Amino acid sequence: MNRSRRTALSTGAAALTLALGVLALAEPAYAGEQPGNTQGADTEQSGGTDNTGIYAAARIQYSGAVTKDGSTGNVTSSDVNWTPPPCWYAPYLGAKDFKKKMSEQIESAKNTPGMGGTAGAAIGEMQRHYEDEYGWTDTPGYKDYNVKKDGEGMFWAAVENPDEPDVLKRGSCNDLPFWVDNGEAPPSQYEEAVTPEILAALAYQRMQLPDTKVTLAPDATTKVNLPTWAWLDKAVFDEVQATAAINVPGFNIQATTTAKPVSLKLDPGTEDAETYPASGGCAINADGSIGEPYAKGKSDETPPCGIKYLRSSGDGTFKMKATITWQISWTGSGGAHGDLPNGTFGATQEVTVQEIQAVNR
Template identity: 75%
Template structure:
């Protein structure tokens, strides 16, 4: 029997939502340890079960220059319209373990007080979907939770991005768990199924760029109308990489996101200043450095990268913002790859600007 996708025949949408809301269809989040249904071995990543419970497979591991504890990194996308994925679908449980969990959850909810009428009918049809091949458009049903194919594939489920603050976006992957054979791509209707490109975007989100303090001359304290030279040596920074990967039986994907510094932008912290060049953006040199170190004999020259302050900072300081722009690209499983939006990360440095004192005789 079939119906329209995501809608069970003979059951209202409201009743279905009520019935399903009590059953957790979301796989473990990408940054955490595997979810343990009971006391399964949380160190495992492949999914499965033991005498104490079921543990799920969907876990993304991060390596390289990434934020600690699965948090967001410090990269800001130069494209304000670009965002990492709020959710995706990934391998969840094998057939026998999925049957164990779903059967327990459905039975528990069907016996709950008030779970009759349309809500109870929705749960019955959900049970039929996984047990008696009840399906709908583009979504076939399953016979006994596909246990005859256990080991030959996995049920996939939605994963919420724990670093997405918008609850509606985070929960927008709302399809029921679906089966994928080992080595096969998910059905085409699941556009948010995990891919190397999604992994690359997640690696971007978790990437941690180095804290880089710009060298200044004069250092920290300068004079009004005296050019301040700014530079970054090649040895101070280099390309940065972050990798995201998922590896379960029959399914392995990875993507590495690479950030390469391309320019330094100076914001003096006051309008009473002139930047060099006028745009304030200092491009990378042929030797991968930025700007030019100050040396004796250059006092009468205009720095290729720097600032001249036109007014004293008084009893305080100016907050010089030095922001590095990084060109970001990615490569992944199967030779996939491409570009991601430029990323930026900046530091503030306190600069004291004094009036030049003169003595009249």
């Protein structure tokens, strides 16, 4: 379909949406328990089956380390220019269901006051697109909404990402619903048609990383000019996974996004402090841990990961922030795979720093 034809049809879709506000798929609704580090609950986008057994709308099912309500997770992308997809195209309705819904909407829109002129003409053109076998010389239509092919494919439609704040981006997938045969790929001109890579990005957006507390020695209360050791054991600091999948008749894809911890950065919460190493960034060890546990007899040694406070916190505390950087990759259906921007997540711990005249070692 050429761009001019698609633009004209999109005008009809916009007019119909303006009149009824019902063309877009329903916004996601989620259910499930709060996931943990290694085991999460399934969440899913709204949709289901009607009494014919045909899917009324494609579900995106989320599982693993994802938020329980389907909202944005706690991962912050290290690439400020990267954003999840604002919208995409996904399986919507079978032919009979689509005919029922679309014909009702078209008739209602045609009878809506103020829908004459350009908008009315666009709606009429859209109606011909779905009712005529050849609506135009350059663009075949869908005779009787492809009802004779019911069960052999689905109409696909635009889905808005409810977590995209920019309404223009969210509505940028504005082509009319189009037909895709079971087992076939969507037409190449629909670049936003859902893929494993899109599902991986959506899993990334909803990923919930564990709130891991850094072990300190001395713990919570330390002394001025006394190195404080910091570390994370591998046992509490492991990779997490989140999966997004669509499973409807004739179309099944999924992607699993994996976050692997790679470094820890310490922010003392005051400028009057030194970090070890000086950059504040502690690399991951060969065994998957970070830093080194303090042991008796190491008081004169410099910790590989830690902080030395240079003044007292007085009657209060310093809010030390430990931010973990996670390396994020994904794998999906058909052997698809790739990388996503590193993610970060930080937690704050209160540290009391006391001043003494001398430290007995």
